Amino acid sequence: MDLSLETRHEDGNTIIEVGGEIDVYTAPRLRDKITELVGEGHYNLVIDMEKVDFLDSTGLGVLVGGLKKVRAHDGSMRLICNQERLLKIFRITGLAKVFTIHGSQAEALAES
Amino acid sequence: MPSVSGRAADSVTVTIAHDPALVRTVRLVAASVARRTGLDEEFVEEVRLAAGEACALFLGEGAARNGTPHDLPVAVTITLGDFLSIDVSSPGLVNVEDHPDSDLEGMEAWALLRGMIEDFSVSQDASSTTVSMRWPLS
Numbered sequence: 361m362d363l364s365l366e367t368r369h370e371d372g373n374t375i376i377e378v379g380g381e382i383d384v385y386t387a388p389r390l391r392d393k394i395t396e397l398v399g400e401g402h403y404n405l406v407i408d409m410e411k412v413d414f415l416d417s418t419g420l421g422v423l424v425g426g427l428k429k430v431r432a433h434d435g436s437m438r439l440i441c442n443q444e445r446l447l448k449i450f451r452i453t454g455l456a457k458v459f460t461i462h463g464s465q466a467e468a469l470a471e472s
Numbered sequence: 473m474p475s476v477s478g479r480a481a482d483s484v485t486v487t488i489a490h491d492p493a494l495v496r497t498v499r500l501v502a503a504s505v506a507r508r509t510g511l512d513e514e515f516v517e518e519v520r521l522a523a524g525e526a527c528a529l530f531l532g533e534g535a536a537r538n539g540t541p542h543d544l545p546v547a548v549t550i551t552l553g554d555f556l557s558i559d560v561s562s563p564g565l566v567n568v569e570d571h572p573d574s575d576l577e578g579m580e581a582w583a584l585l586r587g588m589i590e591d592f593s594v595s596q597d598a599s600s601t602t603v604s605m606r607w608p609l610s
Contacts, residue, residue: 384528385492414499416525417584418532445517452587 362386364411365393373469374402379411382419390419394426403435406468415446420455427459436460438468481553482508490543492531498548499524502558505550509609518588519556519607523548525585526560526603555609561602 363386364379374397382390397405405426409415427437441447442463450456462468486501488494502523506516530546546562585592591606 381496383492383524384495384532414521414524416521416528418528420584445514449521449584453583 363389365390367393367397369402371469373404373406375406375408375465377408377411379413381414382412382422383414383416384418387416387418387422391422391425394422394429398426398429398433398435403430403433405430405435405437406440406465407437408440408465408468409446410440410442412441412443412446415449417453420449420453423459424455438462438471440465440468481551483549483551485547485549487545487547488527489545490531492528495524495527495531498527502548502550505552506556508552509556511609515607519558522585522589522605523550523558523560525588526558526605529582529585529603530560530562530566530601555606557604557606559602559604561600563600565596566601 362380363382364377366377366379368375368377376390376393376397378390380386394405407423407426423437423439430437437459439459439461440463441450441461447456447461450459450461460471462471482505484501484505486498488498499520503516503520506519509515527546527548544563546560549559549561551557551559585603585605589605589607591608593604595602595604
């Protein structure tokens with residue numbers, strides 16, 4: 361399944377709903393989207409990964425890069441992920457401690 | 473046909489051009505072979521991820537080759553016997569350690585494989601680099 365990206369703005373947050381596979385081939389598209397949003401002045405990002413089927417280290421790299429970008433503007437990046445197979449990847453790489461990971465959009469937005 | 477200690481092994485080799493779009497094909501083949509073990513989907517998912525991850529190390533933007541062309545093919549051999557093993561190789565030398573200036577936006581590209589696979593090794597000779605991963609099936 362290819363990568364799908366849907367973006368909307370809500371209460372000062374920009375929500376990117378990601379679907380499909382984030383891998384070495386598709387991750388540059390997610391990176392470009394994050395770069396575009398930050399360039400437009402959207403510094404509080406919520407990345408909803410509920411519909412992501414696959415994530416590799418290239419995708420993780422893009423997320424880390426995005427986090428650095430928004431932090432440079434005192435912004436934030438929160439992730440939404442409740443799939444154990446993806447959460448395991450964050451734990452293995454130590455990134456579970458780097459990102460704020462929520463179980464749902466409602467939970468992530470409630471914290472803003 | 474290659475064999476692995478004791479019983480005949482099935483082996484599949486897929487060679488892909490230097491195109492990240494083709495890594496998905498390798499993942500599909502790896503998952504298909506992994507399912508033949510009869511083990512659970514968590515195992516299948518690990519094998520799928522590992523196969524794609526190893527390819528990405530050769531094909532991704534962060535792949536650093538030491539003085540060799542960047543458009544070389546990658547060969548993936550998946551063998552199912554007493555173990556499930558995956559060997560991913562490509563001509564030329566590839567950096568096999570994460571360096572501060574070669575990481576991918578702060579993510580250490582090798583960290584996931586090293587953290588995920590217990591039986592994991594990288595070998596290099598004058599002409600190629602091979603990443604080998606092995607899972608016991610008993």
